Amino acid sequence: MRRTTLAATGLAVVAVLALSGCKSGNEEADAAKTTAPSAQPSQSAQQPGASTAPSASASAPAAGGSGATATAGQKFALGEQAQFPFTSGSTKGTITLAVTAIEKGQPADLAPFKLGDKVKGMVPYYIRYQVKNVGTTDLSFASVGHIKGHLGDDSEAQELTVIGKFEKCPNNSLPKGFTNGQVMSGCAVALAPSAETKVASAEYWGDPFTLGKGLVWK
Structure with missing residues (x-):
């Protein structure tokens, strides 16, 4: 089985729709990047120092974190922290990660991406x-990606990778000066x-x- 990526360009953002398949590991992210049209801006074209507005659900400290x-x-409850060694390219460190909420949006939210019948x-x-x-x-500037949704039957939800500014679900690289004790909120899009x-x-x-063998929040 394979993963197919479909891409479309909106006015201010680019979205890549990944159809779930059976490829595992970090190869999935690499495949999505290499199949996207070259005319699209890459993640490295984003403003690396752009600030990320904290979501309302992440305003309170996450629980857990022993x-x-x-x-x-x-497996973790929503809001519970998981600590693990983190790698992003050549950058290595240790982070805690907590999924704080899984919020339902509206189909109309997808209109700016101009994906039409694909969604x-x-x-x-x-x-x-x-x-x-x-x-x-x-x-600083590391990317915390590789977060995907699962449906109620534990099958994979389709991913929508957004490159650019999407107010409903901001997801930038970690900001400059992201040293010990610094906290940032982010967001990933999954499609039911x-x-x-x-x-x-x-x-x-x-x-x-x-x-399939990652950390799960529910």
């Missing part, structure tokens, strides 16, 4: 999360296939984890 390293397949009937869900640097490495289905959980599957 300092123990999370293990593959571990007909689909409903966006906004996976809001909070990242804290608990290590000694400066994680219909209004009768919902995105019920979220998984982080970035290094050192793999898809």
Whole structure:
């Protein structure tokens, strides 16, 4: 099985719709990047120092965070922190991550991406999360991606990768000066296939984890 990526350009943002398949590991993200048309702006074209407005659901400190390293397949309640070694390219450190909310959006939210029938009937869900640097490495401009949604039957929700400014679900790289103790809120978009289905959980599957064996919040 394979993953197919479909791309469309809106007025201010670019969205890449990834149809879930069976490819696992970080190869999925690489495949999405290489199949996107070259005319589209890449993630590196974003303003690396742009600030990320905290979501309302992330205003309170996340619970948990005992300092123990999370293990593959571990499950957490929404708002509970998971601590693990973090890698983004050549940058390595230690972070805590907490999915703080999975919020239902409206089909009309997808209109700016001009994806047409590719997202007909689909409903966006906004996976809001909070990242804290608990290590000694400066994680400036690193990217915390590899967060996807799962439906109620534990199957993968389709991903919508947004490159650019999307007010309903801001997701920038970590800001300059993201050193020990710094906290940032972010958001990922998952798509339910219909209004009768919902995105019920979220998984982080970035290094050192793999898809299907990551950290799950529900």
